[in-house]
Amino acid sequence: MAKLFRAVIMGPPGSGKGTISERIAQRFGLTRLSSGDFIRENIAANTDAGVLAKTYIERGLLVPDHVMTRLLLPRLEEMTRHSWLMDGFPRTLAQAEALNSTCDLDLVISLNIPYETLKERLSDRWIHPASGRVYNMGFNPPHVQGRDDISGEPLIQQDDDKPEALVARLRHYKDVAKPIIDLYKSKGILHTFSGTETDRIWPYINSLLSTKIPSTSQTDTQCIPMP
Template identity: 30%
Template sequence: MERIHTLRKATRLLLIGAPGVGKGTQTERMLQRYPQVSAISSGDLLRNNVRNRTPLGIHAESIMKSGKMVPDTMMIRLILNELNKRGWIKSESVMPYTLNSVGLSERGTSFSTVDDVIVGAPMTTGYSYSDDPHASFILDGFPRNVAQAQQVDKLIPVNFVVHINTPSSVVIDRIKNRWVHGPSGRVYNTTYNPPQTAGLDDVTGEPLTRRDDDDPAVWENRLSQFEKTSLPLLEHYDNKGLLWTVNGDSSDEITPKLFQEFERRFASSV
């Protein structure tokens, strides 16, 4: 019988890794093993706000339709509002996002702090986070660079940063051998998870295809860009004493190492 793993204190975790190293897989496995941990995806929060037509979502959608990037401070506002909604922020310093509180980036306004997003409703940094283990989360998709990390540092007390390190050559080889069944999303790899019949989906027998962006040249460029932005980001968290690196060529190799270190820092078994 598998042990139940509980946390001694709240963890606020970042997973950093190049595209294709399996961050999503590790997140799913951690959520299954540690029921007190939740996943907070900045991308999902943004999409949910756009879909639900919230004031923030409406404004974010207008920015994206104009071809611009959603401001970092707006992404932080999304995350903070979600944490506040879950009751993980102990004070009430985070103010609701309303239509009349939006800083208009279309006018060329420069967003330098979260206060710039909320007009007439300044955010103090005096609030604190719950250390209840149930207030634990993995933050996915943000921050991606040092400038974003510095803003997060002021508002969200991250206490563990994991760098998943898989050689680029392994990632490229994995992509070269990846095939998908488009209608269902089932993924195969001719190296370690091949279909029963070459080129055909196991369930329907329909032909497998390659993803449009699974071009090795495209991936080499993506990995190169990640390396340029990640090195300063990793150094930033290393200087803060939060960084831990796990090396491995596959998710199955990485997972037990990650579990062991995570449990040493945060968990107990019963």
């Protein structure tokens, strides 16, 4: 039976994880899992974990590891027979270790984007909170200004995308991501892509994945559910 494919995409806020993982999902038929979307869904549904997560996000903090695990566990359990690409998890070494003991990753994509580029992109980022769909007023604007393309609902700008919150978020990302990146480097599964434009990085990611994914099927089981 063909092997399943499990990948993680990492990068600072605004580096294009959401944009690129959406393209990968469409091109290669992987299921895209996004920790930010799970959190927003849980906040919207008022689950215990969602209510708790909200108190951290409002303060610009990472959600604690045990809350993240609680949020992601049921979703990963549903995915034991699917190939997937995870965006936004792991974000700490403890999360990386939890994921490690749960399944073998095939590949980690790390996006390395200059600070000025991140700042520009995020000041122009608008999202549809219910779906997590992301727009940029210059790069991929909605068809109707201020409205989601599918639902027609209003778009919002997240508080933590404002420039004053960004410096702290980026510093924090660097500190926390370094040991995770070192871990994946030592496992030989890390691939880093640098640049200022998603459209220029994309062909490299596309060709890398084309060499890795062709034999992927949705029928095997390689990942065991988290305990």
